[in-house]
Amino acid sequence: GAVVSQHPSWVICKSGTSVKIECRSLDFQATTMFWYRQFPKQSLMLMATSNEGSKATYEQGVEKDKFLINHASLTLSTLTVTSAHPEDSSFYICSARGGSIQHFGDGTRLSIL
Amino acid sequence: ILNVEQSPQSLHVQEGDSTNFTCSFPSSNFYALHWYRWETAKSPEALFVMTLNGDEKKKGRISATLNTKEGYSYLYIKGSQPEDSATYLCAFDQAGTALIFGKGTTLSVSS
Numbered sequence: 001g002a003v004v005s006q007h008p009s010w011v012i013c014k015s016g017t018s019v020k021i022e023c024r025s026l027d028f029q030a031t032t033m034f035w036y037r038q039f040p041k042q043s044l045m046l047m048a049t050s051n052e053g054s055k056a057t058y059e060q061g062v063e064k065d066k067f068l069i070n071h072a073s074l075t076l077s078t079l080t081v082t083s084a085h086p087e088d089s090s091f092y093i094c095s096a097r098g099g100s101i102q103h104f105g106d107g108t109r110l111s112i113l
Numbered sequence: 114i115l116n117v118e119q120s121p122q123s124l125h126v127q128e129g130d131s132t133n134f135t136c137s138f139p140s141s142n143f144y145a146l147h148w149y150r151w152e153t154a155k156s157p158e159a160l161f162v163m164t165l166n167g168d169e170k171k172k173g174r175i176s177a178t179l180n181t182k183e184g185y186s187y188l189y190i191k192g193s194q195p196e197d198s199a200t201y202l203c204a205f206d207q208a209g210t211a212l213i214f215g216k217g218t219t220l221s222v223s224s
C-alpha cells in the first residue's frame with residue numbers, strides 16, 4: 001500500500017540550530033502534502049499545506065519565516081525549523097493524500113535544549 | 114474555529130470486552146470523516162473513510178457509524194484484544210484537503 005516516509009524520527013539539538021525534516025511519498029506522487037504539529041495532550045494541528053512547485057499555505061499563527069517549507073518534487077516535501085528554540089519542541093508529522101486516504105509519516109520528535 | 118471532539122479521552126478495558134468511542138464534528142460543509150488507529154512509535158493507520166450519512170463500515174472486529182446531520186460518528190470494537198491498545202483518532206475532512214483532528218481516545222486492553 002501507499003507509504004509515507006519521514007525522517008529523522010528524533011532530533012535533539014541546541015537552541016538556535018536549524019532543523020530539516022523530510023517527508024517522502026514512496027509509491028505515489030503527491031502534489032500536496034500536509035505538515036501537522038502536536039503538543040502534549042493536544043490534537044494534531046495543521047501547520048501548513050505544502051504545494052509542489054508553489055508556495056506553501058500556512059495556517060493562522062504559524063510563522064512562515066520560522067517554518068520553511070519546500071516541495072520541490074512530487075514525492076518530497078521538507079520542513080525546516082529555523083533558529084529553533086525550546087518552545088518549538090514538539091512532535092511534527094507529515095501526510096500526503098493518496099486517493100481518499102491521507103497517509104502519514106512516522107513523525108519527528110523535536111527537542112530543543 | 115472548527116472543533117472535533119472525541120470521548121472518552123482514555124479507556125481501560127479487559128480482554129474480551131466490547132467498547133465504543135464517540136467523535137463529534139461540525140455538521141456543515143461535511144466532506145468525509147476519517148478514523149485512524151495510532152500505535153506508539155508508528156504512523157497513524159487509516160481505518161475508515163466515511164462519506165455518506167448513515168454509513169456503516171466494518172473491518173474485522175472494528176466498525177464505525179456516521180451521522181452527518183447531527184455531526185457524530187461512533188467507533189466500536191467487539192471483543193477487545195491487547196493488540197487493539199492504541200490511540201484512536203477521528204478527523205473531519207471539510208473540503209477534501211487537510212484534516213481537522215480530535216485529541217483521540219487512548220484505549221488500553223488488559224489481558
